[in-house]
Amino acid sequence: MxxxxxxxxxxxxxxxxxxxxxxxxxxxxxxxxxxxxxxxxxxxxxxxxxxxxxxxxxxxxxxxxxxxxxxxxxxxxxxxxxxxxxxxxxxxxxxxxxxxxxxxxxxxxxxxxxxxxxxxxxxxxxxxxxxxxxxxxxxxxxxxxxxxxxxxxxxxxxxxxxxxxxxxxxxxxxxxxxxxxxxxxxxxxxxxxxxxxxxxxxxxxxxxxxxxxxxxxxIITKILDFIPDANMDKAQLAYADIVVAGGMGLGRPENFKLVTDLAQVLGAEYGCSRPVVQKGWMPAERQIGQTGKTIRPRLYIAAGISGAIQHRVGVEGSDIVLAINTDPNATIFEFAHMGIVGDALQILPALTEAFRRRLAVNRLAG
Amino acid sequence: MNIVVCIKQVPDSAQIRVHPVTNTIMRQGVPTIINPYDLYSLEAALQLRDQVGGKVTVLTMGPPMAEDALRKAMGIGADKAVLLTDRFFAGSDTLATSYALSMAITKIAEDEPVDLVFCGKQTIDGDTAQVGPGIACRLGLNQLTYVSSIEALDAKAREITVQRRSEGGVQVLKTKLPCMVTMLEGSNTIRRGSMPNVLRAGREPIKTFNAAAAGIEDVTRCGLRGSPTVVKKVFAPKPRADKAKLIDTTNRPTSDIANDAVEAIFAAAPKLQTDLVGRAAQA
Missing domain, CATH: 3.40.50.620 (HUPs)
Incomplete structure (x- = not known):
């Protein structure tokens, strides 16, 4: 190219x-x-x-x-x-x-x-x-x-x-x-x-x-050893059923706990956009998008991610994309299926709670 | 140890905008930076030089203004810099780029054989990761890509041992010099330029090669003419026909908004709901 x-x-x-x-x-x-x-x-x-x-x-x-x-x-x-x-x-x-x-x-x-x-x-x-x-x-x-x-x-x-x-x-x-x-x-x-x-x-x-x-x-190059990866986390993100990711809209690295909390309730993998990795807030193997992982989950929740094309091409295969962004004109709303115009810092914990309750209720009913 | 580090001046991609009407890149006023992946390779090269002695030459191909990137790299600690610039190089794809760079490296090696060539893992504007392997292939260098750490360099035996990231783990590889290395992001932290280096970087003349000076006789191997790939179309992606269905947020408590979102998701994907509930029940 x-x-x-x-x-x-x-x-x-x-x-x-x-x-x-x-x-x-x-x-x-x-x-x-x-x-x-x-x-x-x-x-x-x-x-x-x-x-x-x-x-x-x-x-x-x-x-x-x-x-x-x-x-x-x-x-x-x-x-x-x-x-x-x-x-x-x-x-x-x-x-x-x-x-x-x-x-x-x-x-x-x-x-x-x-x-x-x-x-x-x-x-x-x-x-x-x-x-x-x-x-x-x-x-x-x-x-x-x-x-x-x-x-x-x-x-x-x-x-x-x-x-x-x-x-x-x-x-x-x-x-x-x-x-x-x-x-x-x-x-x-x-x-x-x-x-x-x-x-x-x-x-x-x-x-x-x-x-x-x-x-x-x-052959000049010799293989001295092979150290297999202890955890297969990296592979799981690309092949995960549900993915929750955060972008710069989360404001501070500590706020990514809101992403991992929701991911935990959903049994999901978590990731982030490219600028987050460039800032050093998350490791490169969590990056979703053109230069990171491409994902095809059944549900993708993107919080505080503006939706640059390089991110879009990494998530386009998702069945359902839910975007959360304060900016109603953010490009992510152009390719997300569902959107919430609002502050991810407030919406994420509310979503975590809503999912937690919903899954618990259904469990009792079921 | 004679080390060449190939770098590229790239637009700071975070600041690129597309003209809404003409769909062309608006480059005016976009600041340029050294391709961030190149810095990991530059730092690795500087560490090896500090360890075993020798010199680090930074090499870039680009327009005359790419000199800025070279001066920045000298400020960080590179000893010498070569700018490869010629209108014949305009429009080069990766095959033509690796040809021109490999010719320039051959020229640099005329003064003293080159032991190691470092390249960035990939660039942030092209993202191809093809130029490093192209250079290695043309110059017959042993190729070590995605290196996470350089374990040992034996200058006497002319051997290098590295850890290389492969899909399911890390390969420990040992090979002979000369070789081409690309470093993985996060493998080191680029040093700050010392005051003497920064001052030197501002003054020092930069060697400039045009195609002829790099020993390129056949310029049809360069630029657009030397590029087997042809860009036929550049376009902005089509927006989806239907935009996101927005959940009503006007004057409503966050918990209601969240409940609506959960309902909407499960309504669109009932099977997902069943699976999640099943999973929750097992937990």
């Missing part, structure tokens, strides 16, 4: 690259690929979300959808392949090698580059996870192709090219980016931006094996 191209291209318009004139060497690039991101035997759910989205793109183009799985030898890949088929993949390219058991940039980038050069996909999607971003940045460079980061929407345009939309300028605007004359067209998409597809049990497909030509002695 271009950091600076947006205004120039939008204003300027005409240049050779703006037109689609795909060079001959790229004409046989076909099919849509999704990286199946497996770390320590566990597939990141973003891979299934991307297969769901990739299925739509492949159907629109009338091509196949493939998963690319890089893994160490073992049973985990058998299960991952079955799941990939159930989530819509027609085939899976499998590179199984002890050197791919843990993620390291060098063997993964070499493997992915070789796979692309051999089988020539037109579109390659990866999750915008630490692994996906580390890998995509390298692979796009070795392939000298375009890579659009953190897309929130993917579509196929009338010329059959990938239209990748993402927020730009700190999330004030959206821009649609194309890689017209290079292949594959690469994009990363953040976890939870795309909906999880329904698994279709019994759906099958083909497996194409490809081998890695590399020895451990070729």
């Amino acid at each position: 271009s950091d600076k191209a947006a205004p120039a291209a939008a204003a300027g318009g005409s240049r050779a690259g703006m037109k689609k004139e795909l060079p001959e060497r790229f004409r046989d690039y076909k099919h849509v690929w999704v990286l199946i991101e497996m770390e320590r035997g566990v597939v990141h759910p973003v891979s299934w979300e991307l297969l769901g989205e990739g299925r739509k793109l492949a159907d629109k183009l009338g091509v196949e959808l493939a998963g690319a799985l890089l893994a160490g030898p073992g049973d985990a890949s058998t299960k991952a392949i079955e799941e990939a088929f159930s989530y819509g993949a027609d085939l899976v390219y499998l590179m199984e090698d002890p050197l791919l058991a843990d993620y390291r940039n060098q063997p993964y980038a070499a493997a992915m580059t070789d796979l692309v050069n051999t089988f020539k996909p037109e579109i390659l999607l990866m999750g915008a996870t630490n692994l996906g971003r580390d890998l995509a940045g390298t692979v796009a460079t070795t392939l000298a192709t375009g890579l659009t980061a953190d897309c929130t929407e993917l579509a196929i345009d009338h010329e059959g090219s990938l239209a990748a939309t993402r927020p730009t300028f700190g999330g004030t605007l959206l821009c649609t980016i194309h890689t017209l004359n290079f292949r594959p067209q690469m994009a990363t998409i953040r976890p939870r931006v795309m909906a999880m597809p329904e698994a279709q049990e019994g759906r099958t497909g083909r497996v194409v094996r490809h081998s890695l030509v590399m020895a451990e002695s070729d």
Whole structure:
């Protein structure tokens, strides 16, 4: 994605690259690929979300959808392949090698580059996870192709090219980016931006094996240890059923207790907007929005959050958004489903009490 | 230890506004800052220099006014600064940016080989996190992204050991120099510039490279022409057709407002209510 191209291209318009004139060497690039991101035997759910989205793109183009799985030898890949088929993949390219058991940039980038050069996909999607971003940045460079980061929407345009939309300028605007004359067209998409597809049990497909030509002695970076996270808090926010978040409207870090109190009554996860993290009031892993976590809860309560686009794109998948803000013109009311114009410092404790009472009453009645 | 830190001057995104009619960015009067993520990398570089000796050169690509960011970085403690600026770089996407920066780093390395390149994890305006890996790939540097701490640097053995954040935990990695590192936010606290450094930063001449001086012969690899990605459309997001249904708050006690909100939520999501009540009953 271009950091600076947006205004120039939008204003300027005409240049050779703006037109689609795909060079001959790229004409046989076909099919849509999704990286199946497996770390320590566990597939990141973003891979299934991307297969769901990739299925739509492949159907629109009338091509196949493939998963690319890089893994160490073992049973985990058998299960991952079955799941990939159930989530819509027609085939899976499998590179199984002890050197791919843990993620390291060098063997993964070499493997992915070789796979692309051999089988020539037109579109390659990866999750915008630490692994996906580390890998995509390298692979796009070795392939000298375009890579659009953190897309929130993917579509196929009338010329059959990938239209990748993402927020730009700190999330004030959206821009649609194309890689017209290079292949594959690469994009990363953040976890939870795309909906999880329904698994279709019994759906099958083909497996194409490809081998890695590399020895451990070729790899300069060594893994000395892996320290698994003690608490999985960070993962829970993205996948939580209910989320309560606070913004700068709460005024002081101490007031975030009102957010956590409500979250506790609802059995919810809690988070915050970007400025709150920048102020150091909450840790970065609690940030919701474009540069933080994307959430898709059944209920999202946003207190004292103005609703900048970079926040909006992180919460748009929520079933119900309740916004609380003193400013009736706050942009959050433009995309929230329900709103309370009022001071979050008073509304939050009242909501906590109302929910507490309501749940207790129903419990007695039930 | 010869260390290069790539930084970027970015608009303070909190203060960017969009023109309501033309949908274009209103940049006038928006203050610029050093990309906040770059500061964690700058501090890590300065700490390594203080520990094992050597020098830290800050490098930025941008318009002439990006010199301000370099002077700020020198005020914080960087020894030298290089500004890479040329109209050929205008409109660069990340592939073209990493090309130009890697050429400039190669040029810097002509005086003395570069051992470490630091980049910000990502910028706050582009948010791509792609330029660091692009530079590493082009220069054949071992790549260490999302580093939460630098455990050890053995200058003699030319080895570095770091903790790197991965999805489900922390990898402890050891690799050889030269390498490219991006630091995780919160991994350190940027120092305050000392008075002598701040004074020096104001006076010291800044080395400026244009494309030719950076050793770039083929300028079609730079700027818009060298960028495989094309921005076809920039737009403000559409407001939802129906705005938020507001709960009546006029002259009502907060508890009534809260009760109405709870009712409205449960009316819209009866299944959520059932689940919550079920959960509460189990608790």
